[in-house]
Amino acid sequence: MTELATTGNGHSRRGILKRGLVLAAGAFGVAAAGRESRAAAATVPSQLRLYGRNWRLSNPDRRPGEQIQLGDVGAVYGDLLESPKGSPLGQFFGSRLAIQSAPGGHAHADGSVEVHTFVLPHGTIVGMGTAVFGDAVFAIVGGTGRYAGVTGSYVANQRLREQGGNGSAEFILTLHGLEA
Numbered sequence: 001m002t003e004l005a006t007t008g009n010g011h012s013r014r015g016i017l018k019r020g021l022v023l024a025a026g027a028f029g030v031a032a033a034g035r036e037s038r039a040a041a042a043t044v045p046s047q048l049r050l051y052g053r054n055w056r057l058s059n060p061d062r063r064p065g066e067q068i069q070l071g072d073v074g075a076v077y078g079d080l081l082e083s084p085k086g087s088p089l090g091q092f093f094g095s096r097l098a099i100q101s102a103p104g105g106h107a108h109a110d111g112s113v114e115v116h117t118f119v120l121p122h123g124t125i126v127g128m129g130t131a132v133f134g135d136a137v138f139a140i141v142g143g144t145g146r147y148a149g150v151t152g153s154y155v156a157n158q159r160l161r162e163q164g165g166n167g168s169a170e171f172i173l174t175l176h177g178l179e180a
Helices: 013-042
Strands: 046-058 073-081 088-099 111-120 123-132 135-143 151-159 168-176
Touching: 046 088, 046 151, 073 111, 123 151
Parallel strands: none
Antiparallel strands: 046 073, 046 168, 073 088, 088 111, 111 123, 123 135, 135 151, 151 168
């Protein structure tokens, strides 16, 4: 066997190299863990609850109270609030296309395909999906300002006066990628 070269303090070069590699691997692991924990923190969803007041459906081809027909297009709008009885926080604008949720039988418009824009003090959130009376789940597809790059979904319950509701709405948004 050959003897390993030693340094002046009695340690072998191989031993020093091993310790150096272990230290480098440990430093790399700590750095990777830090990146992973920051990424995990960034993906923790934030929840935002908004309420709507003065919820209206404008359909230029229908008189108030007239039944909505398949293929009708309309605009939904109203005030956004932080609490059911709070002051206006922002505005809501949506476009909708009336559809029939369950094909067959007598054709009637009982649902809609919708695109929503939540205009809030620090930016906008854009969502889209299909709504049938009651709760509906929508996808968050974009945003601006503070909400640029967010993804997620939200549950919407819109009670339009023109469809027998009280003119209110409630939204529970689950946002991913929202910076604190």
